[in-house]
Structures are given as structure tokens and as C-alpha cells.
């Protein structure tokens with residue numbers, strides 16, 4: 001167990017300090033992109049396509065331009081003059097900024113209207129006349145691979161069909177051989193549907209170009225402002241935008257969840273527009289635009305899990321079809337087109353695995369963002385956790401027992417997984433047993449048996465997941481070639497107060513508090529004396545941003561190491577002040593003292609003051625340090641979640657009775673913040689499990705593009721989350737910490753799905769894809785009854 005080294009006043013690791021940033025938010029002093037108002041600022045609104053696939057025959061701007069206050073209508077042809085009508089995606093594909101001839105998905109940007117206020121811009125957008133020639137959209141990814149399917153991307157040289165790429169990992173022959181020889185093989189096609197990243201704040205930008213200084217100031221809803229600055233410079237360098245002249249400020253952000261990693265056409269158009277017009281331009285997405293123009297997930301996974309008849313897992317194979325929409329703009333590191341999907345072997349010890357994936361184009365919005373997930377881990381975990389439950393049902397073994405018998409044992413760490421990861425640490429048995437105790441698993445099993453005898457539908461579902469977060473070692477991980485390290489810079493002022501800046505960017509995770517706690521832990525300076533800044537590329541050290549739970553594993557580590565550099569410097573100063581040699585100085589958090597004479601000591605504040613006022617001869621003055629941290633490995637948090645449900649056979653209604661979540665994210669910086677992260681993440685886990693999923697008709701129309709029909713769960717729909725933790729520190733992280741933010745979103749859906757299927761099992765229902773809604777359950781019950 002972790003014990004706090006510092007007092008609550010100092011507030012180092014392990015203290016549930018109240019979030020420093022909340023005073024600002026609670027007093028209405030948050031500053032979001034839409035709060036930015038610059039003198040002379042113009043407003044941009046998009047004209048969007050009603051069709052999913054169409055030729056643009058003409059765009060008539062006249063009526064729009066005749067409206068008083070409408071200043072410009074920007075089309076793809078206009079951008080083409082500057083070669084800005086296409087842009088690269090993160091994964092070497094290309095995406096239209098604005099189309100010159102073809103529309104590829106419903107709600108795609110057709111042109112942009114710029115006006116003196118937003119209302120006039122909306123009127124202008126309505127007055128633009130676009131003539132389309134609709135074509136038959138390809139909506140089904142399987143049909144997109146038919147030989148006679150029309151070629152969706154003829155613009156791409158050498159592209160002969162709608163197949164984008166094939167990826168595979170593992171030993172196919174040995175895995176197939178093990179499956180062929182196994183006593184038991186369970187199979188299932190599992191679909192993780194498209195869902196929206198429905199953060200409270202939509203995406204937006206205020207771009208302001210000063211023609212005199214040639215400086216481009218961009219306020220952006222970005223989880224990765226430095227990377228975006230580099231991308232803007234690379235893409236627009238040819239028109240004169242050079243990186244030192246570009247300043248991106250990501251102010252407060254109302255939820256990112258991966259959706260604020262990519263570059264959206266609206267950003268590029270606003271930047272191009274201010275560059276050409278010389279006045280600030282604001283573009284803020286409305287809610288429906290945000291809902292329809294991007295997605296996460298959409299994997300169709302054919303899974304096979306092989307085992308001996310008594311349940312020893314032997315092999316896992318998964319073949320996936322990934323629907324990427326009209327371009328592959330998945331937010332993944334360059335060398336990982338399917339993200340960290342190869343974590344799909346899970347928490348279990350077996351030898352053979354093979355994963356492959358084919359990605360296809362369809363007439364849907366591009367995206368594939370890692371929705372609160374370390375790049376496709378949600379899909380991977382859902383596949384293995386559903387399959388382990390299916391195996392348990394098939395051989396009639398308790399799913400908890402089956403897991404306990406197959407877990408990687410704690411003495412096996414570091415564990416080399418069959419698909420190539422090196423899991424750092426974990427005690428999966430302890431985590432699951434803690435969850436079972438907290439729930440009262442055995443009692444619920446008894447209750448279930450009694451209820452089943454009465455014909456009632458009660459289910460218990462487990463998910464025991466392993467995560468992979470903290471990208472990454474730069475030898476393997478990059479975004480468009482930029483290595484994925486992260487950074488911290490600490491400046492301690494003469495009076496012992498500090499300012500620290502980071503290459504990451506909080507979107508609500510509480511970094512202003514937890515980073516201050518890390519520095520308090522290392523330096524002994526109270527957390528309340530430490531200001532944290534992120535998100536301004538002119539001031540923060542270069543970093544790759546916040547997503548995929550990477551902040552603690554990367555920037556958190558950078559903070560600890562930068563602080564340790566200061567402690568070392570302070571030791572020299574303390575020795576000078578106390579007139580002893582450096583070897584005679586002992587450091588305990590916040591204080592240097594002479595070995596054997598503890599009454600002779602200097603506080604960190606005294607030492608810092610001396611570094612500006614009474615510097616040892618030859619020493620560089622000041623008390624500042626920077627560290628760029630390139631992690632040696634990823635961190636592998638894990639968890640055990642158990643869900644109990646009752647299903648009403650008459651209506652299909654699902655009642656989540658209990659949900660116990662035990663997480664292990666190594667050493668915890670702030671237990672209250674971690675609990676908050678888990679609560680929010682669990683609600684974002686119940687969302688795809690029971691409510692959310694984008695639906696399309698055969699023409700490619702989105703059927704649920706507003707919150708009227710796309711149900712995002714709130715506190716009303718959320719059960720009482722019961723949380724706890726085990727702690728197995730990461731052996732390679734300087735603080736022993738692992739990331740946590742996304743674990744609950746990854747772990748919750750299979751626990752809920754497994755519980756519902758377990759409830760329905762007596763009726764012969766063996767699988768349902770999420771979201772498992774009451775109507776889906778009701779339909780399945782009717783079908784099962786007809787078969788019976």
C-alpha cells in the first residue's frame with residue numbers, strides 16, 4: 001500500500017487535494033475558445049452537404065454575398081489556388097479541406113461563409129445555392145469490398161478498390177493449428193459500433209493573422225497544440241507560415257476524449273481565411289456538426305478463442321474489418337495503424353495469438369478517434385472479454401474461476417504477450433478477488449440461481465482488462481514523425497514559489513492540481529505555491545499533448561525527473577551554505593540537513609533563495625530545470641469490473657443493480673481525482689454498452705445526429721459506481737504511477753454486456769452487440785421464444 005511522504009499542507013502524492021482549477025470553473029472564470037473575442041473578429045459558418053455521396057455541379061455565392069455583413073464565401077476552388085484544398089491525415093491519407101467536385105459523406109463541409117456576426121453567417125450559409133448530383137452511397141463496409149463496388153477514392157494514385165490497408169500481428173499458422181487441435185473453440189462476430197465523442201464543448205478555433213508582424217495566433221480546442229503547430233507549419237509553410245511565427249493557445253477545454261486530437265477542415269479554413277483577410281476569424285462547431293462529423297470505433301471483429309475442455313486458454317485469433325469512412329484519419333501513432341489493438345490477448349497467459357485487420361473506405365465521416373482510449377484498446381478489450389465469457393458459458397465454468405485459472409501470475413511480470421507487448425506489472429488475481437469480495441460474488445451467484453429457478457432474468461458480468469497507456473518510447477511511437485516524448489519545465493522563484501509548464505494539455509483531468517502534487521512530493525514546496533501552465537506553444541516546452549492516458553506516464557515522469565535535477569542542484573547550494581561537503585548533506589523532502597547533525601539544516605525555500613542571492617562560486621544562478629521524458633516502455637494499468645443486472649422479460653428493460661470497479665493504476669497521485677476519473681469513465685462506458693451508437697440508413701443519412709435521438713447517459717442513467725483499487729507500481733516509471741483516465745471506459749462495456757448476456761442465457765441468447773438497448777433485448781427475447 002502507498003503511504004504519503006508529505007503532510008497534507010505540502011500535499012504530495014496520495015493526498016486527495018481539492019482541484020485547484022475548480023475555483024476558476026465554479027466562479028465562471030473558465031476561458032474557452034468561444035470566450036475569446038478579438039477586435040474586428042469575423043465569424044465562419046459551414047455549408048454542409050445533405051448527401052452522403054454526390055457530385056457538386058455548381059456553387060452559387062451571389063445571394064449569400066448580397067446579404068449585408070457577409071464578406072466571403074470560400075470554396076474548394078478558392079483554396080485550390082493555394083493548394084490548401086486537401087490536407088494530410090495523421091496516417092498518411094488525405095482529407096478534403098473543402099471539396100472541388102465530390103462530396104464523400106453527409107454533412108461534409110461544402111463551403112464556408114464568413115460574416116461580421118454568427119447570425120449573419122448562418123443566413124449567408126442558407127443563401128448559398130449548391131447544385132448536387134447525388135450518387136448511391138456505400139454504407140456497408142462489407143459491400144464496399146465487393147468487386148463491383150464503385151471506387152470511392154479515384155483521386156488516390158494506384159487505388160484500385162476500397163481496401164485501405166491490411167495489418168497483422170502474431171503467428172497465423174501456429175495460432176490456426178492450435179485452434180484446429182483444441183477441445184473447445186468459441187467463435188463470434190463482434191461489432192463495436194460508431195459512436196460520437198460528445199464532449200460538452202464542441203470543436204472551435206479563433207485564428208488571427210497580423211500582416212505586419214506576420215504572426216499567426218490560433219486559439220484552438222486542441223489536445224496537442226505543439227504537434228498541431230508543427231503540422232500547420234509543414235502544411236502551410238509554402239504560403240509563408242513559418243513555425244516560429246505560429247502561436248497556438250489551447251485555453252480551457254470542455255472535454256476532449258480524443259475528439260480534439262485531429263485537425264478538422266474548419267481549423268484550416270479559419271487559418272487560411274485570417275491569412276487572406278487579415279482579420280481574426282472564429283469558427284465554433286454547433287452540436288449537430290460535432291455529432292455527425294467524426295466518430296470512434298466501428299470495428300467488426302471475427303473472434304475465435306480456443307481452450308482445453310477444462311478451460312485452459314490456448315489461442316486467440318481475431319480478424320477485423322474496420323470502417324474508416326472516406327479517409328483514414330484515425331488518430332493513431334504512425335507505426336500503429338490499428339493503434340494498440342494487439343493488446344487484445346488480454347490478461348491471460350497463453351502462447352498463440354494472431355490479429356489481422358483490413359480497413360475500408362465508405363461514404364461516412366472520417367475519424368476513428370481514440371475515444372477515451374489508448375488507440376483501439378476499447379475494441380481489443382471488448383473482443384477478448386466477451387470471448388472469455390463465451391468460453392465460460394460454453395464449458396459451464398464460472399467466469400471468475402475461468403479468469404483466475406488463466407491470469408498471468410504476478411511473478412511472471414515483466415510479461416511478454418503473444419503479440420509483442422512487455423506488460424510491466426500487475427496482480428490480476430488480487431484485483432479480481434478484491435472486486436469479488438466487494439461485490440459479495442458468491443452471494444450473488446446464489447441469488448442468481450434462486451432467481452433463475454423462479455424464471456427471473458438476472459446476470460453477473462465480469463471484465464478483467466489490461467490496458468496499455470503512456471505512448472510512448474520514441475523509438476516506436478510518433479505522430480507524423482514527431483517522437484512521442486513529453487516534457488516539464490520548472491521555474492522556482494526566489495521566494496520559493498514555482499511555475500511549471502508542460503507539453504500536455506488538460507481537458508478536465510485536473511493537471512493543475514496533480515502536477516503541483518508531483519512537484520510537492522519531489523521538492524517539498526507546498527502544492528498551493530506551485531502554478532501549472534499548459535497549452536501555450538510560445539511558453540510551454542514541446543510536448544505531444546494529452547490523450548490516451550499518457551500525461552501521468554510521460555509528463556508526470558518528466559516533472560519528477562526535472563524536480564530531481566533541482567534537488568541535486570540544491571544539495572550543492574545547501575553544502576555551501578552549511579559549510580560541509582556535498583556528501584555530508586542528506587535530503588528529506590523539503591529539507592537538506594547535515595548527516596549526524598540534523599539541527600544544521602536548510603529548507604528548500606532557503607536554498608532556492610540562495611540560488612538567486614548567495615550563489616556558490618562558479619555555479620549557474622537560478623533554480624530552474626527542464627526535462628524531456630522518453631519513457632522506456634508503456635505502462636499497463638489493469639482492472640476488474642463486475643456488474644449485476646436484472647432484465648425485465650416483458651419489456652426488455654435493463655436494471656443495473658450493482659457495478660463494482662477495482663482499478664490498478666500503480667501509485668496514485670490524487671485518490672479523489674482518480675475516483676472522479678473512474679466515475680466519469682464508467683459513465684462513458686455504460687454509454688456505448690447500453691445507449692450510444694450512430695445509425696445510418698442505406699443512403700448514408702445519419703439517423704441520430706442530435707441529442708434528441710442520440711442518448712448520452714447522464715447521472716440519471718448512471719448506476720451507483722462502487723470503486724476501489726489495488727496498487728502494483730510501474731517498475732519503470734519514476735513515481736511508480738500508471739495512467740488511469742481511460743481504463744473505466746475500456747473496462748465497463750464488456751462487463752455490462754457480459755452481465756446482460758448472462759441474464760439472457762437461460763433463454764438461449766448467447767451474444768448481442770452493444771449498444772444493448774431494451775428494444776434489442778426485447779427483439780432477442782421474442783426471437784428466442786419463437787425458436788424454443
Ligand code: CDP
Nearest residue numbers: 509514549550551552668669670739740741
Ligand atoms: O493523460 P490524461 O491526463 O488524460 O490521463 P492520466 O495520466 O491517466 O491522468 C488523469 C488524471 O488522473 C490526472 O490528473 C492524473 O494526474 C491523475 N492520476 C493520478 O492521480 N494517479 C495516477 N496513478 C494516474 C493518474
